[in-house]
Amino acid sequence: MPGARMEAFLVSMLVVAAGEMGDKTQLLALLLATRFRSRGAIVLGILAATLANHTLAGALGVWLRGRAPVDGLRWIIAATFLAMALWALKADRLDEHPREARGPLGVFAVTAASFFMVEMGDKTQIATVALAAQFDNLQAVVAGTTLGMLVADVPIVWLGRAIAAKISLRAARLFAAALFAALALVAIFAG
DSSP states (O other), X not given: OOHHHHHHHHHHHHHHHHHHTTOHHHHHHHHHHHHOSOHHHHHHHHHHXXXXXXXXXXXXXXXXXXXXXXXXXXXXXXXXXXXXXXXXXXXXXXXXXXXXXXXXXXXXXXXXXXXXXXXXXXXXXXXXXXXXXXXXXXXXXXHHHHHHHHXXXXXXXXXXXXXXXXXXXXXXXXXXXXXXXXXXXXXXXXX
């Protein structure tokens, strides 16, 4: 990948992986992993839902990039990342439980539908909009945000409660908040 594309990919991956720690979609991954045995179907459902959701979010970011004045867009992106920093400090909890599913296809369908809906308006979706508006490479942003989601959620699916008990979600939220705040500063001063 050329430099700008690689930067868009890596920043997008890091932002979403960090932002996902302790997020409600990560909690959903844990819930699904404890409820269903078909780990592969859960992971494929997460992948499908994230690709669909983040492609739509990235398309919105591209649209905003083409419509907003450069200086205005810079401040919108910075404000969005600053809001994400504050939002990352808030612990999420999962209020809704997925319905029962049968077989790998049912588990895939429940996972994809649940993840797509839970991700709507979530901080990682909003971050994807901001990243797509900031970087001029939709494919790299969507690939990065999707991989970031998988980096954060797949270990939870495969290792479940054992790994969740060893991760300090508070420390992960603080790291994510610091990362989003740093991106806000970069958006202000690099533009």
